[in-house]
Amino acid sequence: MNIILLGAPGAGKGTQAEVMCKELGIPTISTGNMLRAAVKAGTEYGLKAKAAMDAGALVSDDIVIGILKDRIAEPDAQNGFILDGFPRTVPQAEALDNMGVQIDKVIELAVEDEKIKSRLSGRRVCLDCGATYHVVTKAPKVEGVCDVCGKELVIRKDDEPATVISRLETYHKTTAPLVDYYSKQGKLVTVHGTDSVAETNDLVLAALKG
Numbered sequence: 175m176n177i178i179l180l181g182a183p184g185a186g187k188g189t190q191a192e193v194m195c196k197e198l199g200i201p202t203i204s205t206g207n208m209l210r211a212a213v214k215a216g217t218e219y220g221l222k223a224k225a226a227m228d229a230g231a232l233v234s235d236d237i238v239i240g241i242l243k244d245r246i247a248e249p250d251a252q253n254g255f256i257l258d259g260f261p262r263t264v265p266q267a268e269a270l271d272n273m274g275v276q277i278d279k280v281i282e283l284a285v286e287d288e289k290i291k292s293r294l295s296g297r298r299v300c301l302d303c304g305a306t307y308h309v310v311t312k313a314p315k316v317e318g319v320c321d322v323c324g325k326e327l328v329i330r331k332d333d334e335p336a337t338v339i340s341r342l343e344t345y346h347k348t349t350a351p352l353v354d355y356y357s358k359q360g361k362l363v364t365v366h367g368t369d370s371v372a373e374t375n376d377l378v379l380a381a382l383k384g
């Protein structure tokens with residue numbers, strides 16, 4: 175099954191993608207990781223992406239979708255995939271349709287802005303090993319210190335209040351219209367994210383079966 179995961183930053187897409195990926199045995203494809211891998215592998219589109227990035231330009235939708243098509247042609251994606259972080263705009267979704275990438279279901283993780291703001295403000299990350307924490311829901315054993323490697327935990331720029339507000343605004347303006355777009359195609363399922371990851375995951379899996 176080919177799935178798109180939609181949701182505001184902080185709605186818990188990454189966590190849900192991980193669990194779905196285990197449950198369904200299909201890979202999660204995140205745009206950032208996919209781009210980095212293609213650049214590293216030096217594929218045709220990877221080189222184009224690198225040229226754009228080196229020039230300080232945005233990587234165009236055509237290049238991203240080209241890389242995506244290469245990625246989903248790989249053996250591990252033959253039973254399906256979960257797209258996390260793409261498409262972000264209606265034109266990107268249209269381009270995906272035009273390039274013949276079949277999408278079966280679109281899961282919208284709906285979480286209120288206020289909840290997202292409080293979730294993200296508590297987030298702490300370890301820049302050294304990549305471990306993530308939350309001061310309330312997933313506190314490290316020692317405050318401000320990574321359980322895994324013992325390094326200092328920091329607040330990412332993305333999680334600072336002013337950045338969160340602007341990321342949410344961008345989401346509502348450019349990405350939220352995708353809810354309508356996929357709803358019209360009969361592919362949209364909305365799941366109301368709760369504070370419990372396990373509970374949200376049950377809802378997501380039920381939505382996939384339904």
Ligand SMILES: [Zn+2]
Pocket residue numbers: 300301302303304305320321322323324325
């Ligand atoms: Zn660490």
